Amino acid sequence: MWSDDCGGAVQIPITKPWFDDDDFAAIRRPLETGWVVQGPYVRQFEQRFAAFTGAADGVACSSCTTGLHLALAALGLGPGDEVIVPSFTWVASANAAVYCGATPILVDIDLATFNVDPDAIEAAITSKTKAIMPVHLFGLAADMDPIMALAEEHGLAVIEDAACGLGSRHRGRHVGTIGDFGAFSFHPRKAVTTGEGGMLLARETRHIDRARVMRDHGASRSDHARHQDADGFLLSPFAELGYNYRMTDIQGALGTTQMKKAPAVLEQRIARARRYDEKLASLGWLRTPAAPEYATHSYQSYVCLFAPEAPTLDGLPKLHAARNRVMRFAAERGVATRQGTHAVHGLGYYARRFGYAPDDLPRSLMAEQLSITLPLYPQMTDEEQDHVIAVLKAASDRGRRSA
Ligand SMILES: Cc1ncc(COP(=O)(O)O)c(C=O)c1O
Numbered sequence: 438m439w440s441d442d443c444g445g446a447v448q449i450p451i452t453k454p455w456f457d458d459d460d461f462a463a464i465r466r467p468l469e470t471g472w473v474v475q476g477p478y479v480r481q482f483e484q485r486f487a488a489f490t491g492a493a494d495g496v497a498c499s500s501c502t503t504g505l506h507l508a509l510a511a512l513g514l515g516p517g518d519e520v521i522v523p524s525f526t527w528v529a530s531a532n533a534a535v536y537c538g539a540t541p542i543l544v545d546i547d548l549a550t551f552n553v554d555p556d557a558i559e560a561a562i563t564s565k566t567k568a569i570m571p572v573h574l575f576g577l578a579a580d581m582d583p584i585m586a587l588a589e590e591h592g593l594a595v596i597e598d599a600a601c602g603l604g605s606r607h608r609g610r611h612v613g614t615i616g617d618f619g620a621f622s623f624h625p626r627k628a629v630t631t632g633e634g635g636m637l638l639a640r641e642t643r644h645i646d647r648a649r650v651m652r653d654h655g656a657s658r659s660d661h662a663r664h665q666d667a668d669g670f671l672l673s674p675f676a677e678l679g680y681n682y683r684m685t686d687i688q689g690a691l692g693t694t695q696m697k698k699a700p701a702v703l704e705q706r707i708a709r710a711r712r713y714d715e716k717l718a719s720l721g722w723l724r725t726p727a728a729p730e731y732a733t734h735s736y737q738s739y740v741c742l743f744a745p746e747a748p749t750l751d752g753l754p755k756l757h758a759a760r761n762r763v764m765r766f767a768a769e770r771g772v773a774t775r776q777g778t779h780a781v782h783g784l785g786y787y788a789r790r791f792g793y794a795p796d797d798l799p800r801s802l803m804a805e806q807l808s809i810t811l812p813l814y815p816q817m818t819d820e821e822q823d824h825v826i827a828v829l830k831a832a833s834d835r836g837r838r839s840a
Contacts, residue, residue: 448771448773449771449772449773449812449817449821449824449825450773450812450814451626451773451774451775451810451812451813452625452626452738452812452813452814453814453816454625454630454814455698455702455814455815455816457698459694459697459698460691460694460695462694463478463690463691463693463694464687464690464691466478466690467685467686467687467689467690468687472661472686473685473686473687474660474661474683474685474686475497475653475659475660475661475683475684475685475686475689476660476661476686476689477661477686477689478686478687478689478690478692478693479497479683479684479685479686479688479689479692480689481689481693482497482631482636482684482688482689482690482692482693482696483495483496483497483636485692485693485696485697486621486636486692486696487638489611489696489699490611490613490614490619490638491610491611491614492611492613492614492619492638493640493642493645494638494639494642494645495636495637495638495645496636496637496638496639496645496648496649496652497634497635497636497637497684497688497689497692498634498635498636498637498648498652498682498683498684499633499634499635499681499682499683499684500529500622500624500633500634500635500682501529501598501599501600501620501621501622501623501624501635502529502532502533502635503635503652503680503682504620504621504635504636504637504682505529505530505533505570505596505598505620506533506536506537506680506682507637507648507651507652507680507682508533508596508617508618508620508637508639508644508648509533509534509536509537509539509568509596510536510537510651510680511618511639511644511647511648511651512567512568512594512596512617512644514534514537514538514539514567514568515537515538515539516538516539517539517565518537518539518540518565518566518567518568519539519540519541519542519563519565519566519567520534520539520540520541520542520566520567520568520569520570520596521541521542521544521558521561521562521566521568521569521570522534522541522542522543522544522570522572522781523543523544523545523546523552523553523554523570523571523572523574523801524543524544524545524546524780524781524782524798524801525546525551525574525777525778525779525780525781525800525801525804525805526572526574526598526778526781527600527778527779528779528781528784528787529600530570530572530598530600530781531543531781531787533570534570539567540565540791541781541787541791542561542566543781543782543787543791543793543798543801544557544558544560544561544798545557545798545799545800545801546798546800546801546804547580547800548742548748548800548803548804549727550577550579550580550727550729551574551575551577551727551740551777551804551808552571552572552573552574552577552578552579552580553571553572553579553580553584554800555580555583555584555587558584558587559583559587562587562591562593566591566593567593567594568593568594568595568596569584569587569588569593569594569595569596569616570595570596570597570598571584571595571597571598571616572597572598572600572601573597573598573599573601573602573605573612573613574601574777574778575601575726575736575737575738575739575740575777575810576601576602576603576604576605576628576734576735576736576737576738577605577726577727577728577729577732577734577735578602578605578606578607578612578731578732578733578734579597579607579612580729580731581607581608581615581616581731582608582731585615585616588616594616594617594618595615595616595617595618596616596617596618596619596620597612597613597615597616597618597619597620598620599612599613599619599620599621600620600621600622600624600627600635601622601627601735601737601738602619602621602735602737603621603627603628603629603699603703603735603737604628604699604703604706604733604735605732605733605734605735605737606732606733606735607731607732608731609733613638614638614640616640617639617640617641617644618637618638618639618640618644619637619638619639620635620636620637620638621635621636621637621638622634622635623635623636623688623692623695626737626738627737628699628702628703628706628735628737629692629695629696629698629699629702630691630695631684631688631689631691631692631695632688632691633688634684634688634692635684650676650677650679651677651678651679651680651682652679652680652682652683653679653681653682653683654675654679654680654681655673655675655676655677655678655679656672656673656675656679657673657674657675657676658673701815702815703735705815705816705817706735706736706737706813706814706815707734707735707736709736709739709813709814709815709817709822710726710734710736710739710813712819712822713725713739713811713813713822713826714726716823716826717741717826717829720829720830720833721745722743722744722745722833723741723742723743723744723809723829724741724742724744725739725741726739726740726741736813738777738810738813739810739811739813740777740808740809740810740811741808741809741810741811742804742807742808742809743756743759743760743763743807743808743809744756744807745759748803748807750796750799750802750803753802753803753806753807756806756807757806757807760806760807760809763809763829763832764809766828766831766832767825767828767829767832770824770828770831771824772812772824772825772828773812774809774810774811774812775809775810776805776806776808776809776810777804777805777808777809777810778805778808779805780795780798780801780802780804780805781801782795782797782798782801783795783801783802783805811825811829812825
């Protein structure tokens with residue numbers, strides 16, 4: 438199918454959602470009943486998700502971002518409070534703190550795992566710190582033991598950004614169930630998707646209850662419950678400030694069928710990742726994802742580090758340009774790649790508002806500039822994956838040399 442020189446017009450995307458007849462039938466059901474806003478299917482999805490992760494309950498919401506905001510808002514965080522967040526993450530992690538009027542304190546990562554460095558968290562704790570937000574980036578659990586120990590020692594809340602974390606475990610526990618809160622994403626780049634969507638888990642029932650109310654404009658009784666009640670003509674008292682962060686029942690219905698597939702999807706993703714690990718091991722310039730002993734990686738993304746030599750800040754511009762040449766080489770041969778994510782401290786808003794310079798958090802900067810995400814999806818064939826591998830091998834021989 439592909440020519441020897443890896444040319445041709447193949448298109449291997451970075452990911453593909455997996456939808457089947459079960460999903461198509463599921464989204465019809467709320468359309469047929471006419472109840473399309475948050476209702477019984479959202480509730481079923483919450484229960485199915487909680488059972489999968491081992492959590493007591495879940496609060497479905499419109500995205501992981503709104504789930505993170507709900508968690509911080511439910512804790513009552515506001516101006517003067519600080520939340521410690523790794524810089525190498527999707528901007529939404531830090532934005533959630535800003536939405537509350539709190540200050541995100543961006544800290545550096547461990548370049549070996551791409552996850553937050555617990556020593557950097559410890560160094561950033563002040564009298565204003567109220568919470569730590571570890572991110573289980575790309576499906577790899579953050580180093581939770583020292584993080585939980587710091588939280589306990591300093592009386593801090595832990596909000597796990599588990600956007601990428603479905604199926605990811607830390608010492609056997611599902612991520613998102615270790616701290617006070619865990620927020621997940623169902624964006625199509627994630628293992629299961631509802632288009633947009635999120636799920637907030639919380640250890641304490643009072644936090645679940647509060648997040649449920651705040652998700653729905655502050656209403657203590659949901660619209661669906663009100664419509665079942667004899668006094669459904671009366672509106673809720675709206676005792677506190679809330680938001681419209683509800684998930685629709687169309688998404689909820691899709692979530693229930695997506696969760697049925699989750700074990701199979703995760704198994705396929707892990708098998709593909711293992712195959713990359715094996716077949717890319719001989720490429721001296723590409724470091725494949727780490728697998729620390731405490732974690733079971735779920736490979737929401739397969740993110741490598743472009744490292745033909747040990748990265749340094751001085752050598753970074755040259756290495757960054759060479760990484761981009763490899764990515765362009767792959768794109769020209771029909772293979773989509775992406776940088777892992779961004780270094781939030783270098784983004785315009787954060788640099789301007791909080792005065793960060795790019796070199797302030799060097800490992801986050803290096804991760805942004807040297808990471809390469811490879812295509813990975815459960816329907817991927819051996820042939821497709823072999824093409825990706827062949828292109829990377831050809832890039833070693835030609836793309837990098839012609840740099
Ligand atoms: C680490 C991380 N946090 C938060 C989010 C935000 O998720 P959502 O798009 O569901 O709001 C993402 C999305 O990709 C993410 O990767």
